[in-house]
Amino acid sequence: MMTNDTQNPLLAVRDLRTYFHTFSGTVKAVNGVSFEIGEGEVMGLVGESGGGKSVVGFSVLGLIDEPGKIEGGEILLDGQDLVTAGEDRLREVRGREISMVFQDPMTSLNPLHTVGRQMDEVLRLHTKLDADARHQACVEMLESVGISQAAERLKAFPHQFSGGMRQRVVIAIALLARPRLIIADEPTTALDVTIQSQILKLMRQQIADKGASMILITHDLAVVSEMADHITVLYCGNVVERGKTRDLIETPSHPYTRGLIDSIPDTAHRHDRLMQIPGSVPDIRNLPKGCNFRDRCPRAQALCAQQEPVLTKQHATLWAACHYPLKPGETA
Amino acid sequence: MFGYLLKRLIQMTLVLWVVSVIVFLMMSFTGDPVFMVVPIDATDSEIAQARRLLGLDQSPLVQYWRFLTSLVQGDFGQSYVFRQPAMTLILERLPATVEMVLVAMVMAVAVAIPLGVYAGANPEGRLSRTIMAGSLLGISLPGFWVGMVLIYLFAVHWGVFPSSGRGDTAELFGLRISLLTWDGWHHIILPAVTLSLGTMAILLRMTRAGMMEVGRQDFMKFARAKGATRHDVLYKHGLKNALIPVVTIFGLQLGDLIAFATITETIFSWPGMGKLLIDSIYRADRPVIVVYLMLVALIFVVINFLVDLVYTLIDPRISLK
């Protein structure tokens, strides 16, 4: 039984399929993804570039644009489906129930509006507070994300802030209406290393304070292993493995997860140099039959080319989609 | 701020000075104005005397100096034809041109912005394609032809709008304004539409291009992720970011329309500056032409300055320097 298989999860994504119908073919960016998040939980969503992590995040908020479309599945918030919900309902959800922090703080804020106006917008949209109360709430929130002289800073424009400060503003905006779930899409990759850890610490603390849940999207397993309660690993739009953070990091059962862990620099694993997963992500428009990972997999056998593996229960809390999963203690 | 204004003022003066040199040179190469003032049967000595009176017997440098000093004093001389101060003639007709141009610009903006935003936000839609095809027509059809077609349809065929003249005007601060009377509005519609179509099409295309560019930016998606309505995302976040090039073109077009309202005014017998200019060119009425050219130069320079001010209102990253 996985810890996140709670009776009433906050968010349950079931068999989500999000496709992009481009000129050069259909991109099945997310092709049957399922996961659950309970109240107050942090879930890591990891995988290499192009795995579909951002598309999952945008799908949850109903922000998939042409030529993309959610072709199937359910996104249940408190058991209510968002895929079939209308735009009005989605607008209530966005920012209020579920908010999002984007990868690049340099481009997430409107350059022509003051920071104060951009913060205020969320409160105007989602609360009935009057102008004074909204102002007060903005000041407090900015201070709580570590920006001093908040009342003054509200009058400033984004270009007057550093990257780290802007990401703090974005986080403040994401937290303002006290959402229950925050989707953080690589919130620190654009920042330099010292700022990265500050921001992550801040997010963890804020989430804990507010009792919110979080989907932390990243390609960096090291980051996620510190913060997440459980992890979902995506490859080519499919979940290849999921489970509690400790089990998944210490004894992964899927060869892809193993590869990701081995390519974390500076880990306890005794590797002289960084190991990269050999090969590259296949063209998602025409995936091979069988397992998507088989061209890069050290354990691949004949069956892998014929039959697509499905998620099955492994040791501890892990579920993996692999015909020849690793047992605890096996390396590759 | 004060330093900036001073700098701009000096710049503007310099531009106007250069224009004055060009205007002076142009005037000296285009025929001898003395024949405009003397009677047909004037004797040689009469002509010589007129020449002395006009200062045309002096060296070009002296002539230019006199030209410049009188310009600076606001003395543009008498119209050879009307025997009135040239300045007065132009200023009398300025309101007619300006109000026609303003109505045209307002119409252009009122149509171009919403349609441009729509076409930029839904680039693949059928309606957007129709709008874009229409804007291509607006750019490529010559104004005089459009004017004639409008006259044929609305004035001759259906008889809903008059085809010429300004109609009734009312006086405001000593200026005669058509827009204060119903009849004036009735008269201004056709010429203003004619004048606005080209600008409308250009502004529409600029707005669309800007919106498409802005639409790809993260902050637009972030605004949606906050729960903003589609309308707010497009107009409050998108449009403002797409506006700089639109304002630039707006300024250029505004100057252009004032300067080149000539054709429209001629077609619709609209009693504005442009029509006076054409008449004055036919009659080699130098002082009037000079006033017109200097005034148009001044208008361009001022619009240019205002556009720069508007930039700073739109974008806090642009400062007056």
Ligand SMILES: Nc1ncnc2c1ncn2[C@@H]1O[C@H](COP(=O)(O)OP(=O)(O)OP(=O)(O)O)[C@@H](O)[C@H]1O
């Ligand atoms: N608008 C779009 N049109 C076409 N294809 C798209 C679009 N958006 C995403 N995709 C495709 O969907 C797949 C998943 O993209 P996604 O951005 O979710 O990857 P990701 O896991 O977030 O990667 P990264 O780590 O680079 O952010 C990619 O193959 C991408 O090319």
Ligand code: SF4
């Ligand atoms: S199914 Fe086969 S190819 Fe795919 S990951 Fe498992 S062992 Fe490797």
Ligand SMILES: [Mg+2]
């Ligand atoms: Mg991404």
